[in-house]
Amino acid sequence: MATLNDSELEQIDKFRHLQLTLRDRWKTIELFDESEADILIVPSLSIDQRELQKIEGCEHYEERLLFSLMRLRNPRTRLIYVTSMPLHPSIIDYYLQLLPGIPFSHARHRLLLLSTYDSALKPLSQKILERPRLLERIRQALRLDKAFMVCYNSTAWEAELSVKLGVPLYAAAPDLQIWGTKSGSRQIFAQSEVPHPDGSARVWNIADLATVASDLWERQPWLQRIVIKLNEGISGEGNALLDLRQITSSDRPEKTLAISHRFPTMRFQATKETWENFSGRISELGAIAEAFVEGENKRSPSVQGRITPNGEVEILSTHDQILGGPDGQIYLGCRFPADERYRLRLQQLGLQVGKKLAEKGALERFGVDFIAVDQGNGNWDIQAIEINLRKGGTTHPFMTLKLLTNGRYDLSTGLFYSQQGRPKYYIATDNLQKDRYQGLLPNDLMDIIAHHRLHFDSGTETGTVFHLMGCLSQFGKLGLTCIGDSPQQADDIYHQVVNVLDAETRNGNHDFSSCSDYPFPTTWDGY
Known part of the structure; x- marks a missing residue:
């Protein structure tokens, strides 16, 4: 792991100090849900953009957090919602008209919609940081002592945005996101004694992937299939299925070599995935091998x-x-x-x-x-x-x-x-x-x-x-x-x-x- 410089360490300290204010401000779930607050919604999909592209229409997924507009049913809540491109007015009206017991005009007055007017394939948080005037407008619109930020996921982009705005991010810190990866998940399951399929740690190249897959098959010779997962794949789109039943008995003494030869013929779950692309992603994201759980029902x-x-x-x-x-x-x-x-x-x-x-x-x-x-x-x-x-x-x-x-x-x-x-x-x-x-x-x-x-x-x-x-x-x-x-x-x-x-x-x-x-x-x- 690369050593952090003084500036990066200072930013981490500021980020964590801001998050501590959340703990001091809301002692219970009830107080948090019912409090007077300014909520900044930044629905940035700050994940690997090439993996994200496997989801058709991904550029519109910033809309998935629009349910947050219903938090305006609390008449003491104000909300800022930022998107890459402007949202159609009828979509906003649709959500506000769902609010029970709140006049439309009252809710609309407490909602500020902002856009970067930038459809480029990169995280929204990054786009906001590239626009100092937009950043300042957001800061001016917030009551900082009552504000917090909500996002889709948390990365260095969201941490930097939190620090520059002086607004705490209500999400796991970026350095904890490892526990949401495929390999990190397996570690948490083991530490919390939750049953999970046999599998491997993260590896970074095809040779090591073949080795850990072979070791898994050695431990469980009855396995029929193994799932190969890119460590940061989303919605199952980064998975591929290796069918061990296609490896003949004559090939089995050289399991590692036989598995390596079968990788290009794996069945990829993403519609347009290829071995050429998938194999290149292993060195960038890492991958794991995991036993495929069989069962009729x-x-x-x-x-x-x-x-x-x-x-x-x-x-x-x-x-x-x-x-x-x-x-x-x-x-x-x-x-x-x-x-x-x-x-x-x-x-x-x-x-x-x-x-x-x-x-x-x-x-x-x-x-x-x-x-x-x-x-x-x-x-x-x-x-x-x-x-x-x-x-x-x-x-x-x-x-x-x-x-x-x-x-x-x-x-x-x-x-x-x-x-x-x-x-x-x-x-x-x-x-x-x-x-x-x-x-x-x-x-x-x-x-x-x-x-x-x-x-x-x-x-x-x-x-x-x-x-x-x-x-x-x-x-x-x-x-x-x-x-x-x-x-x-x-x-x-x-x-x-x-x-x-x-x-x-x-x-x-x-x-x-x-x-x-x-x-x-x-x-x-x-x-």
Whole structure:
């Protein structure tokens, strides 16, 4: 590890001093959630940009933190939301109109939207730092003694931004992000005594990768497949599957060589991945080899938690993830809550991981992904496979539910209850994507939502909340969270939305007949 110079050490000291003010300011979860505060939202995807590009429409993923606008339901909260490119006004209006009991104008007055007007493929935090005038405008808009910053993930960019603004970052410090990588996750699982598949430490070249994969096969000769993971891959897009069954018995005495020869034919989970690119990334990011968990009835549940500024660990939710891709390793969406047969066990394992992360000084969100295999008679073998030390695909749907209903999560049942005492369920996705949806503008979607009454009903606390609306026109991609009073109702609401969108875009032609009584021409956008 490179030695830090005096300037870098000074910045680290300032960053940690700022984070300590969070602990002094909010002693409990309740005070934190209900406090008078200025919240700076910087939804910068400060991750490896080449890995990020594997996700279609990634440039619009800054919209995933727009659920934060619902924090404006607290009339003492002010919020600044910064994006690379301006957001369509109708998207902002959509979120503000979801706020129960708060006049639209009151919420809008407490919201400041800023943009760098820079669509370059680099982290938003970096773009802000490159614009001193924008930086100063943000600083002037904040009450520094009441402010904190929220981001998607925490890196040196976010730390520098925190120090330059004098605003504490509510997230794990950049030097702790190692625990959210594939190799770091495995270390935390071992230290917190959480079951996880056999595998390797991080390696940096193909020869060592072949060696650790061979060693893994030697320890478990019954293995059928091995997962090769780039250490900083996201959403399963950095994974590849090595099929050991394709290595003949005559090749097995030279396992390391045989595995090395099979690497170029691995099945990559990212659609356009190649061995040439993947192998080059190993020397840049590192990689691990891990036993692939087999099973006929297999699930991928997850647990989410939060570490407060005073070190308290809170379990927030459990989900059953919906996965796709060639071998079911690509994150597509989730169902809340996880299956009742194992969700309380997930909570306990998540608590063990959270306490270990808290010991290391981590803050705010963490998520743990698992593989659960049905062994019959109600028994499930649960293996942890990854920690997300950042916001993830399950963060925004759960926070949408929580902020819309002001309900509570019950640890004894693993259910979420509205203020009326009704358990709530949802199905959510970032990946409702069809070519036929391309060309739909945000206003077109609003017309469809209004005509078919697809919106979230604050009276029944059921319906659909849409997100990633900026992805729709170019990529035909949309996110949604469908909330019901039962798992079946949530599924029915989801299918209704899909059926309506399919009907409105039948044969690739957008049907505007539903908007024929709209009081303005179709070119009118209200601004």
